[in-house]
Amino acid sequence: MAEAFHDRELSHEDFADAELAGATFERCTLIGTSFRHADLSEAVFSRCRAFSGEEDGQPADFSFANLKEVRFEHCDLSMALFCNASAYDLSLDQCQLQGADFSGCDFRLPVGGAATLASLHMTGCNFSFGDLSDTFLADCTLTGNRMIDVLASNCTLTGADLSGSELTGLTGKGLDLAGADLRGSTFNTLDPRQLNLAGVRMGLSQGLAILDRLGILIDPEADG
Template identity: 25%
Template sequence: MLTYTDQLFEGVDFSGEDFREAELMRCTFKKCKFINTSFEEASTTSCRFEECDFHGASLNASIHTESAFTNCSFEMANLFVSKFTACKMTGSDFTRSELNGITIVKGDWSYTNLRHVKLDKQILKEVRFVEADLMGASLEKSDLRKCDLSRANLNQTNLGGADLRGAELEGVPWSTVNVKGARMDIAQAITLLRSLGAKVE
């Protein structure tokens, strides 16, 4: 089993390599390529990935704890039943990636590209999605309590049946969002009604 601890890699091409069940601890990867790399059941702890390319990589059942994946590309990557706990994902791109069964525990997913992803029935409490692009995404019946969705692109996003209580929703274009059956606190409901032209007294 591959094990890396406290190592720095910069500009290394790991494309197509076998990282299955690998254990990476406190490692830093800068501008490295992991194209079509196998990461099934791998684990990272307190690692940093900066501007790395995971195009087509398989991260099925991988576990990531307090790691950072900043400005990385996960285009067409498979993250089926992967788990990210308290991870920083800012600026990363998940275009056409497979996120079914993913577990996200807190963490910062601000400025990420999550267009058209399906995160139905997920527990996403306290996750930061500041200015994330969630256009056309489905978060139906998800738990979004205390999430920060400030200025996120929620155009055509499905929040039907979601729990939004305590979430930050500044700048949400309510007229284009499906909130049928969503749970809101009083302040959110008033903001929604006013954005739709209602007079709340």
């Protein structure tokens, strides 16, 4: 039977390498808690707090954990470490993720041959100053998020849905946004001379802003 933790103070507990598949964590405090290498597949975290608010506070650590089909709902995971976790079909809904580090996370599910299926659902989260470096997120859903100054070096977001997100300062060498849905998003640093924006979907005003960065001037009376 899967374990259940409700209204528990679990700060600085060591769950490294633990078998916690299907576990439920509800309204728990997880400041400095270690889940390194733990099996958390299909676990649910609801309204948990893993951030102390102090500059020298120790973050929760999910590095190298199995996070397949894990759901985080209304949690404060600011500064949490998810580096190199296996996280296919991870779901983050209405969470605080400022400064969280997902670098090297594997959101992929091999489906045979060269085909690869990736799945991440991040909706309504504050992920500002976070890290998505070295991740494959093709066709994933990251809608309605605040993603200011997110580092995304060598991040593949081809075909991803980023609609309604605030992407100001989203940067990274090797960032690929080909075919992504940027409609309703805000951005000011996407450089079309350095990024692959082929097939990107965006609104008229967004497209005009991109053309302006290329030095192209649109004269609406030219066709008249």
